[in-house]
């Protein structure tokens with residue numbers, strides 16, 4: 001199982017190895033009792049589409065390091081710190097960000113099923129725009145990481161079209177539009193489950209930080 005390769009002096013693990021390592025941490029992208037019927041139905045729909053390999057469910061951990069393949073080699077700090085990935089910062093289920101991501105590698109597309117909880121309030125009854133930006137950045141970021149490896153957000157531009165009611169379920173749908181050298185251009189739409197309401201749309205530029213292999217390259221070399 002442990003298949004390593006060396007690229008530019010940096011060891012990277014295979015996708016399978018990363019998955020098995022990551023399995024040791026709690027996966028938050030699994031259904032819990034706070035998920036509404038709408039969230040459960042959408043989750044089941046995507047899980048079904050995972051069966052033929054078109055889509056892949058992306059596990060989610062409270063520590064960002066756990067998302068990185070070969071984390072022991074990538075981590076600049078030797079000790080594991082008591083930090084949390086921002087959207088996984090609350091202990092109580094359902095009050096903050098409830099979400100699950102699915103990746104379509106061939107379409108370079110990442111979708112996120114998002115149910116904003118009551119502690120994400122902005123205007124009464126609606127999700128704060130910053131929480132919408134966070135889930136967009138995380139979804140687009142996950143997509144960019146898959147395609148390009150280590151990246152950082154350089155630009156994120158969001159048009160808010162319709163407020164998102166707290167407790168509702170929306171689909172955050174992102175894709176890579178173009179890669180030019182270190183620059184990864186992506187776009188994203190946030191829609192209601194029935195697709196009728198466009199809540200937000202965004203474009204983003206991510207910059208690749210180094211030349212290590214992307215997860216997509218690792219998966220295709222299996």
Ligand SMILES: CCCCCCCC/C=C\CCCCCCCC(=O)SCCNC(=O)CCNC(=O)[C@H](O)C(C)(C)COP(=O)(O)OP(=O)(O)OC[C@H]1O[C@@H](n2cnc3c(N)ncnc32)[C@H](O)[C@@H]1OP(=O)(O)O
Nearest residue numbers: 058067103137138141142145146152153154155205207215
């Ligand atoms: C199957 C598995 C899938 C895996 C999925 C994993 C699980 C997914 C789950 C969960 C994922 C969670 C994901 C979280 C994501 C969160 C991301 C964030 O929030 S990041 C924090 C906010 N961002 C910052 O703090 C950056 C601050 N800025 C910087 O550090 C630098 O500016 C940086 C690195 C972005 C670029 O700096 P330089 O020095 O490396 O590069 P220079 O030379 O400045 O730029 C390179 C090129 O890009 C252009 N550029 C840079 N910034 C630009 C900008 N804002 N607009 C336009 N162009 C820009 C430049 O003009 C240059 O272009 P020319 O090569 O000359 O053509």
